[in-house]
Amino acid sequence: MQLxxxxxxxxxxxxxxxxxLREWCRMMRASHPVAYDDESKTWLVSRYEDVVRVQxxxxxxxxxxxxxxxxxxxxxxxxxxxxELDPPRHRQMRSxxxxxxxxxxxAEMAPQIxxxxxxxxxxxxxxxxxxxxxxxxxxxxxxVISDMLGMPRAKWRQFKEWNDALTIDDENGARASEAFTEYxxxxxEERRRQPRxxxxxxxxxxxxxxxxxxxxxxxxxxxxxxxxxxxxxxSILGNALLCFDANPQTLTQLKERPxxxxxxxxxxxxxxxxxxxxxxxxxxxRVAKRDVEIGGELIQKGAYVQIxxxxxxxxxxxxxxxxxxxxxxxPNKHQSFGHGVHFCIGAPLARLETKIALTKLAERVKKTHxxxxxxxxxxxxxxxxxxxxxxxxxxx
Numbered sequence: 001m002q003l004x005x006x007x008x009x010x011x012x013x014x015x016x017x018x019x020x021l022r023e024w025c026r027m028m029r030a031s032h033p034v035a036y037d038d039e040s041k042t043w044l045v046s047r048y049e050d051v052v053r054v055q056x057x058x059x060x061x062x063x064x065x066x067x068x069x070x071x072x073x074x075x076x077x078x079x080x081x082x083x084e085l086d087p088p089r090h091r092q093m094r095s096x097x098x099x100x101x102x103x104x105x106x107a108e109m110a111p112q113i114x115x116x117x118x119x120x121x122x123x124x125x126x127x128x129x130x131x132x133x134x135x136x137x138x139x140x141x142x143x144v145i146s147d148m149l150g151m152p153r154a155k156w157r158q159f160k161e162w163n164d165a166l167t168i169d170d171e172n173g174a175r176a177s178e179a180f181t182e183y184x185x186x187x188x189e190e191r192r193r194q195p196r197x198x199x200x201x202x203x204x205x206x207x208x209x210x211x212x213x214x215x216x217x218x219x220x221x222x223x224x225x226x227x228x229x230x231x232x233x234x235s236i237l238g239n240a241l242l243c244f245d246a247n248p249q250t251l252t253q254l255k256e257r258p259x260x261x262x263x264x265x266x267x268x269x270x271x272x273x274x275x276x277x278x279x280x281x282x283x284x285x286r287v288a289k290r291d292v293e294i295g296g297e298l299i300q301k302g303a304y305v306q307i308x309x310x311x312x313x314x315x316x317x318x319x320x321x322x323x324x325x326x327x328x329x330x331p332n333k334h335q336s337f338g339h340g341v342h343f344c345i346g347a348p349l350a351r352l353e354t355k356i357a358l359t360k361l362a363e364r365v366k367k368t369h370x371x372x373x374x375x376x377x378x379x380x381x382x383x384x385x386x387x388x389x390x391x392x393x394x395x396x
Contacts, residue, residue, distance in 0.1 A: 001035035001044065007276065010380045014387060015242060017378065021277060021385075022323065025311035034295030042285075043297070043305045048315035048335070050295050051307045054286055055339040058086050061286035061305055063342060081224045087341055093217070094345065096206045097225070100148070100199050106348040109144070113353055116143050117360045125364060125394050129371065132390040137237035141353055145229030149222070150187070150198030163227055168381050184222040199225065233350045235274030235379070235386030237357060242387070243268050245370050247325050254327075254362035261362070264327035265354045270313045270334035271325050276385045277308045309335040367395040 006012060006020055028035065028046040035044050045051055054061045064086050082093045099105060120140060124130045142156040142163070151159065165176035187200060195201040203213060203221055213221070244250045254261055286305045291298065299305060312335040314322040319329070337344040344350070370376070371391040379388045
């Protein structure tokens, strides 16, 4: 198997890129559901059933990338992350923040998120013609996760700049890592002197097996929570408008029937999830801990296994008429937030932010139009699929 040339081509128009990606995934499911890429020395798993199996069986498919060190790449930092842990350590570490990201706790944040959404929409609607990513999709999730971590919301642009430099392969990554590290270290020291009602204070005072978290563990949490807490939601908020552009009746349906907004959120996340289908994803990658057969292929101990969640989301055996965008699809057990012990802990937050955003948008805006003549730009990211620029008109 060899990845098609377009996979890492960020210059392709986003909608055309997504069409090609779906087409390639359909071919892979049909002819090479478990395939080996000689160049990257990676197995790629494309069918829903196999994708779920790899994520569920952590005793066979490990997330501990120390087992395959050359694969550790994504964010340029040395701090450990719960993404790279297996149970029982993963369970212990994740339990420290489970309460802060529970569905009940996140639901209590709704009024706060609604205020942010209204403020951003007020400005966007007044302007009419806006760059959606910069005016709405970028600031909303950064502001929300900043609030949760006790970071000043007003500095969202600076935080976003550091975040992008860390997760995009550019020359500013090392400097951003140093800046974020210095900022988090100062914040940790402040909270040790004067604890606050935020996640960072909670982590500082937490214990695992009677011991406080080490400096590296605290820093790992800070990086993971902040980055994971905004990058995927930003992409979802941009991709949603691409889905609306291709299905212009959607906003009217949500206005007339607000009760289907949660279902629409799930379909957007299934249909146009915020990731690509490459072979260098720390989050989606696993290392085989023993020889194992999957999809009729023998995967040897130590081999790197990549799952293709986008392909799983379009598996015809699970999603009837999978290529159709259906905001009332039920059931909709997509794999965009993962499966098993590493199921995205921030899923309730991403869902709530998107639900509030789409509800408010449907209430206040009649139509959205992507501006003709202004090219859409993909974000230049090795792992994420989303938009860097999305110029739109908001018709009220």
